[in-house]
Amino acid sequence: MRHSTDRILTTHVGSLPRPHDLLDVLKARLDGKGVDEAAFQEKLKQSVDDMVGRQAEAGIDIVADGEMSKPGHAVYINDRLEGFERRPHVKSEVYLEEREAFPEYYKDYFERAMLGGAIAPAAPMFCVGPIRYVGQDALRIDLANLRSAVEAHGCAEAFMPSAAVTGVGFNDYYATEEEYAFAVADALHEEYAAIIEAGFLLQVDDPFLPNVYMDKSLDETARIAKAAMYVDAINHSLRGIPEDQVRFHTCYGINQGPRIHEPDLPDMIDQVLRVNAGAYSFEAGNPRHEHEYHLWENVKLPDGKLIIPGVITHATSVVEHPQLVAERIVRFAERVGRENVIASADCGFSSQAMYRTEVEPRIVWAKFRALCEGAGLASKALWN
Secondary structure, X not given: OOOOOOOOEEOOOOOOOOOXXXXXXXXXXXXXXOOOHHHHHHHHHHHHHHHXXXXXXXXXXXXXXXXXXOOEOOHHHHHOEEXXXXXXXXXXXXXXXXXXXXXXXXXXXXXXXXXXXXXXXXXXXXXXXXXXXXXXXXXXXXXXXXXXXXXXXXXXXXXXXXXXXXXXXXXXXXXXXXXXXXXXXXXXXXXXXXXXXXXXXXXXXXXXXXXXXXXXXXXXXXXHHHHHHHHHHHHHHOOOOOHHHEEEEEOOOOOOOOOOOOOOHHHHHHHHOOOOOOEEEXXXXXXXXXXXXXXXXXXXXXXXXXXXXXXXXXXXXXXXXXXXXXXXXXXXXXXXOHHHEEEEEOOOOOOEOEOOOXXXXXXXXXXXXXXXXXHHHHHHHHHO
């Protein structure tokens, strides 16, 4: 994993809006309709190549496949782990306090998501048997497509996102929550190791760790203990994998909303830094969390580690001014060292595969150009 040795490097969090013709075929496959598999694989490969090419053209240094093959950052794991069943009629308790505080807003929010054409609406997954990884073929295709695109466009570094232990369903089989978490960790380790073996950086996606800190059924001591157990399980999933090849990403799940019922990064930072990763990615570009750069005045970044703060956000369609992006980058660089900062987005721009993403695709690319231009301005300020 490169550091920003002579300029601020740029990256993003992973998911990007999928082209509609690819969404058509992805949806048909999910619905069990007949699909020309060879034509689908060619379309998928071309979509990955196009996404990597556009990232390189925008100036992104550390690219990804845009999660072109995945119906959603958490949904995709349904097809890669054995031992689960989907229960679409079970009511989700995720973001409950936020939804109860603003019921009218979130009723419209989730209705808009459906109208936006999510091809695989999320349904709770419940573990009902022994967990085993069965996604080898799909992963092999993803890795080959990313490798082909990276080589075609001359990209120096690339990453592939993968779900974290905390993002995989609910336990209805194992005796304890800890036993369940470590069983998930054992299964996910196979995907993680394959990504590293293919020569890419691994990004562990964990938008669910913050939910532990929002669980009002637990007191503070119990919440910290539960978060620590999950981090132990994440580290178990990363066993044997060099830290400097791992990025850990955490965020808050909700994209565009009031977002007042989510923990602050200082509440979680001790557990985040316990993850055996070389870099930590987090939200810092939206107005709910932008002030949190101050935490690095009191928290020491471990030697050799990187931070990957969001300096553009998925929480608004406003395109950030490059000078503001530069200011945000400099704030972090002044606190942890310029070589230890990689500029990024708060989160992905299409965590679910949708026909109409919250941030319109052309705006996404305008944000990426602002990110890269801002990184250039910050580099001039920091290296002059």
